[in-house]
Amino acid sequence: MNESEILTLLQKYQNGTLSNEEKDKLDAWYLYKVSNSKLQLSEQQLNDSYEYLKSQLSLEKETKVISLWQRVAVAASIAVVLGTGIFYFTKTEKQVNPVVQKVQDIAPGGNRGILTLSNGKQIILSDVSKEGAIAKEGDDEEVTVKLSANGVVTYIINSEANKTKGDVASFNTLSTPLGGQYNIILGDGTKVFLNAVSSIKYPTQFNGDKRIVELEGEAYFEVSKNKSKPFIVKCGNQMVEVLGTHFNIHNYNDEKFVKTTLLEGSVAVSHGNERVVLKPGQQSNVSGTLGKIQVKEVDTDLAVAWKNGRFKFDNADLKTVMKQLERWYGIKVEYRGNVSDVRFNGGTFMNKNLSEVLKVLELSNIKFKVEGKTIIVYP
Structure with missing residues (x-):
């Protein structure tokens, strides 16, 4: 991006009209400049520059809480005003050493998972896993487990073979390691996005009058609608019941609360003898040390940012x-x-x-x- 484009984005940010796409562009530009610059902005240098730029771009007063986007706006504005990249504006302009030393970098995570079949066999899943049928489940192999071209585990039910089956179903478990995420489409069409260090146990097909899965860690659900067969997620010391909706559950063992965030539809959260129904935009917090379920309004984008x-x-x-x-x-x-x-x-x-x-x-x-x-x- 040239200086004119950057200044346009900054002015949009100040006016509160910056779109998510434009925000991503400005974020990416700033991080690129920081990672390729030998100079860093300290707190004092940022404040000095900030005072100068208030008269240039009418910036609002800085809050006490650290705001990345306010700093992006200030630092990027300095680059535009001076035309020399990420620098700070002072009378002497001395160089500052970066805090993080140059070491061997650590790469981000990616699509990594382990699928455990009903017979105990484990299939390692990754970005390079070959698409197509990867397993058969059931006594009559009535369920085919496939891997799609975009790396999603799917379950295909053979309706003819399934006609002779009773209510007994095979169970699979999809788990993710450190630095891994993976997606799955269950036998009923429900989409599950599994975050790192998480696992979900589920039947290969839902034969009874309920669709029950068990979750550890974090997952985002897009539940296939079926009014006659509720979908239930068991996690920690709570249970979430839905008919068809979009929601996120955050259930890590090393954190105090099990958080259920509703984006669309409605869900019922149960804990002990208590039961509450969430509305879109609400989040429930459940803990073994709490006497009741806490419900609050939240920014749902925060809860599902990892999925995006x-x-x-x-x-x-x-x-x-x-x-x-x-x-x-x-x-x-x-x-x-x-x-x-x-x-x-x-x-x-x-x-x-x-x-x-x-x-x-x-x-x-x-x-x-x-x-x-x-x-x-x-x-």
């Missing part, structure tokens, strides 16, 4: 952010000092190397030291 290939944060604390990086990059994070008061707004793409993501987080003055697959965090 993005990290996205809204006043997120540092440890929550780093847990996402641990799962996606297969790293271990250690903390040296108190970082509990550090929070983030904004986000970036998940297809970037780890160093590029850390550069974004560095804008909060958090320091990172990379030692192999271990990231040490300093306040």
